[in-house]
Amino acid sequence: MKNTNTNTKLILLHPYIQKQGNSNRLWLLAFISILTLAFLATLIYTRDRESTLNNTNTSIISSVISSTNAVSAPLPATVINTLIHYASKSNDTYHMTYSDLKPISDVLRKCSSPCNLLVFGLTPETLLWKALNHNGKTVFIDENRYYAAYIEEKHPEIDAYDVQYTTKRSEMKELIASAKEHVANECKPVQNLLFSDCKLGINDLPNHVYEVDWDVILVDGPRGDWPEAPGRMSAIFTAGVLARSKKGGNPKTHVFLHDFSGEVEQVCGNEFLCKENLLEASGSMGHYVLERMNESSVQYCKGSSSSLST
Template sequence: MRPKTSQALNSKVLLLGVFVAFILLFVLRSSLSSSSEENASSPGTLRTFAPAKTSSAVKESKSAVDCSPSCDKIPRALAQTLIHYATSSITPQQTLKEISVTAKILEKKSPCNFLVFGLGHDSLMWSSLNYGGRTVFLEEDEAWIEQIRRRFPMLESYHVTYDSKVNQADNLMDVGRGPECTAILDPKHSMCQLALKGLPSEVYEMKWDLIMVDAPTGYYEDAPGRMTAIYTAGMMARNKEKGVTDVFVHDVNRVVEDKFSMAFLCEGYMKKQEGRLRHFRIPSHKESSERPFCPE
């Protein structure tokens, strides 16, 4: 989630292009909406024209328009994001193609509720792409949280402790096949060893539209690994009262992310893989009690 070295310049330029396109789309939508409201009239209605204004009246009118709070303007949060990525030598870990998979879903669903396991150099981007929604980040490193909060106080993040380790993955995979882990329950009250039970209460209470698993650390044997994060994301989606949850898992080139995403998010629910990112769409299992844990 937070590489410390510089990426290639062309990746940075491409990423900036994504943000510029997003901003232009936002402004264009606002402009078109304002224009359509002003020009709307019922069929057959005759237009009336006011007398031409004097030069002083024109100046007063122009001044009023310039100061109007309804004028289209890039939101401050989006402006800060553009400036940050335009001047930063550090770019997000995900590639442009990988980011685009999630960005397309956010374009359809935002503003929405977006839960991200991990806090990194891409966090400001995700929060901005979900402008107007709620984006929450869960991070294992308290010192890193404080560092990011000083730079970006507008981001909502919480510290999370993981008890698992990568070297326990095989055993946890066997545990996950048991009846206590396939029962559709709120992870907070689950008896499954894979369920994360120490998350902030608001994380359990919120119904998430998107969940991304890009943490915790999982590239060495004693690291926490993403076994419990992947399982918990899947159970949050299944336990939702209705609707579909889009779940994304990054670094599926690694064994844990590969096997656990296929087992607990289900290969049958996978919609796309781009590079090291997989996208799953998991329906509510509360709407259909006879729905199997994974589709046939």
């Protein structure tokens, strides 16, 4: 009898094949799940980061606006009075008295913002002037380049420049006579001192100093305690020219002259700031108010009298 099962083949499916297919599916599912989670995490992180950045930027802008508003706000009267009070209570003989400080403070307080203040001399009141004129531009001029650099390094907010005076206190009369002789040329009362050859004019300051319309000028330097000292002749003359040469802003300039009882201050004040412009003299402070003049002017004062003794 013939065996009909001779060519029959037995095919067995090993369980490993089924396991391998399930494993591949699991890995694929896991991979897709990881990609999905990564996408969701990235989306959430991006949204959170954008929200954080927006909040941070808003906070920064708000801070800047608040700071700007704080800076532009005027100093309260109580703060001004407190600063003047403590500044005048120092036992240092070189400090100004209350009667000297008050007129300057009053003018700065009433000055339209921003107020431009020019100060000849770095003194114990330097930080006070900067604080009282916190809305405006304050520039200091001093004859000591090392001290000016020291002040700027110690107080970066202070804008100070040094100037090399070529005058001598003992030559005051000759310098004044020369200025009056050349009043129609190099020593005109209205001019840009940057291009001036007048012996009393200060022409070596940074260019922008001559371009500012100064509202208040305080002459409290340079030194003038001995014959070879530079004296304040150039500072007083320059203050008068800057005041008369304003191009814009308030046509009036307040010029304060400290140590008003000194010979140089009295003589040069009369010659270049003029008696008719003297508003008041309290303590050791002279307060002048000068008005802008025409470019063709060739006379410092209305009167032709001179303070120089013959």
